[in-house]
Amino acid sequence: MLETILNRLLLSIPVLLGVLILGFVLVQVAPGDPARVLAGPAAPPEIVAQIRERMGLDDPMVVQFMRYMGRLMQGDLGRSLISNREVVVELGAAIGPTLELMLACLIWSIPAGISLGTLAAVWRGSLVDRAIMAFSVAGVSLPIFFICLVLIQLVGVKWQLLPFIGRGGPLWTVDGLRHIALPALSLGLIFIGPVARMTRSSVLEVLRLDHVRTARAKGLTERAVIVRHGLRNALIPVITLIGLQAGYLLGGAVVTETIFSYPGIGRLAVGAILSSDFPLTQGAILVLALAFILVNLVVDVLYALLDPRVQKK
């Protein structure tokens, strides 16, 4: 197992390097001048030129990238051009809320998706199955911003049940839970669809296998057959999917956090990009890439744990 983890970690290094290079190049070629941002709108061109020189922005891109990597190795991500705060501090403040949002989303949507998928498989062809699949297709097809706006309109404005701006505090406080409920619900709705569909097809496949027939023949209750012998074996592809989708959730979080004014890493990244805050943009890209890699690593490890054949390979 340790070898599997180490292998995966080693494979992550070139991926991370690729993301860093791509992120750096994209930020460099994007319109906007960090020296102008720093100097302010009214600064004369000579001041802007001085700042450009001081920041080394006139150097070749390769030189700038090596300098950036050198600082990165020492844990120095620079300072935000806008707030002058250390990028590490800004990222640190935003990671917690995003992790909370991910957790709040996954904690309800994974069980919900698996349950709905299992129900659809068990009642295959029935009205329940069709309703669940229609719901799943809607979750997959509807853009996240639309789901957010509908929930704000219904739950927030019409029924006035939950707040929809900002973060009320840590997840374990009542106010924190109230504020995170709608963003987590919105994000979860796009997550349930693929999980339910994958669970349904996987459970259907497993329920046809011999060992399930044997379990039934032994006289086990249908619930025990489905949960113990069907679902457990059907979960392997579902977990892979959950891992992949969790990565995409980070993308959904960018939109969700912006609409709900939730102070997470997604909103930070959008703000940094829009304000040409290049150090912060690069920091946010790094964190998002790391998160994606980490999620995939966890999925690989879980996969190996659930299916020893993977480990042997």
Next chain:
Amino acid sequence: MTRTPKHSVRLVLAASTALMLPALAAAQEVTIVREVDSNNYDPHRSTARAAAEVLFMLGDTLVSLEPDMQTLSDGLAHSWEVSDDGLIYTFHLKEGVTFCDGKPLTADDVVWSLSRWVDPETSSPVAWRAGDVVEIRAVDDLTVEYELSAPFSELLYQLTQSFGTIFDRDSAEALGEDFGINGFNGTGPFCWVDWAPRDRMVIERNPNYTWGPSFHDNQGPAHLERITWQIVPEESTRTVALITGQSQITQYVPAIAIEQLRATPTVEVVQSDEAFWTYFMGFKVDKDVVADPVVRQAMNLAVDQEAMAEDLFFGMVEPAFSYISQAALDWNPDLDDRLLRHDVDLANRMLDEAGWERGSDGVRARDGLELRPLAYVFAGSTWAKIAEAVQADLLQIGVGMEIQAFDATVAWSRLATQEFDMFGMSFPYISAGDALNLYFRSENTPTPNRMNWIDQMTDDLLQAGKTATDDGTRASSYGEVLEIVHDAAVWIPLYHEPMFIAHTTAMAPVVPHNIYGAGLYKGLDLRFND
């Protein structure tokens, strides 16, 4: 005990119900939603309106301006004198003023704060607003002398802006680079609690505050205990936040939502037409395509500001024909009847007579030069619709304006170049002098004088207005400049944006202030109804 699915469902339902019970709102706390945050809260390093909004509450200025935007009032100084030559201003500070940390305010803090504003090391983009300072000195603990090398008739008005905020020297020095980022020790009615950039700024009441400007009903302490400035970029979210009571006040209301808010029983919308925030399109007057004053005048006549105000902004803005509000200090009333108003026929006749002939595509040309000016504007819904409306109007007189929009962060650098013929801009001001000295001085090219308006007469008059020691000379000098630039049609004025403040009816009616667009000013009179 075994937990059945029914138990689990009940548990989930109970938890959900508890979550959905509205939190009990604290009696004297408000959340103000706004569109964007400031880059920092250092009065000398940020020109953002978002910074001014908070700084007016965190600190005080030596003098203050009443909501009419004309009358000067007391601030930290209860009185002041100006020497006959207009070079020395003597301010007498109020007694008993303390900073948020309890430390008494002294003249040294005032001297240090204002000296930092003009110190070249600060590189303040608004240092010019402090005048040509020779020295600012403390005469005694409660007296400050402000000495200029040349009179500056606008000085007292400029000192009312947030750039002139006084703060604690020791705290600012201790914070260093983090001043206005991790803390701010001022003498204002509210104190700094916490700032999460791009998310929220929390300030709380300064219980010792009793020295507010005399034009406020309440000189302190503030009625509100705590204010949270919450950033909500989405305009529809801001609107519904107010309707549902998640926010109690905002001045960032989209024009399309004003009527909806007015019709909402729990929301009150107050308006002030003295906001002094004007939108315009400027010409680079030395560019061939717009160098002919007749072309610029015709383009002024072609634009239908009234239709723009009605169709794009639902009648919520005031069509502008003047470069500054006609209610602003030192506006020249002689111009009232001479302002260029929508008249397409006249515009076409003027261009015909000047020899600009329409080509097969309808765009006019003369001596091979086509009337296709390139306009740079800010990206975003506001400027997109304004520029497109202007483009459509200009087509009627055979001018094919081309538009390039840039994100705000890119736009400022592109607007400092000579690449374009026209540009879109909006700006706040407190008086004619404030606006004219910024935009029309030759030395301010290429930015903010993006028109390349280089005119000795204008410079001389601006200097005369700036250094005038009496109101009459100042007003007549600025009045002449207004005449010159209006006659030359250097801009196309578009609209004056009024100040709208929407607040819950649970609060007492709010009187909007207009200084630098910071509608809630010191927040001293904000309170809930009994």
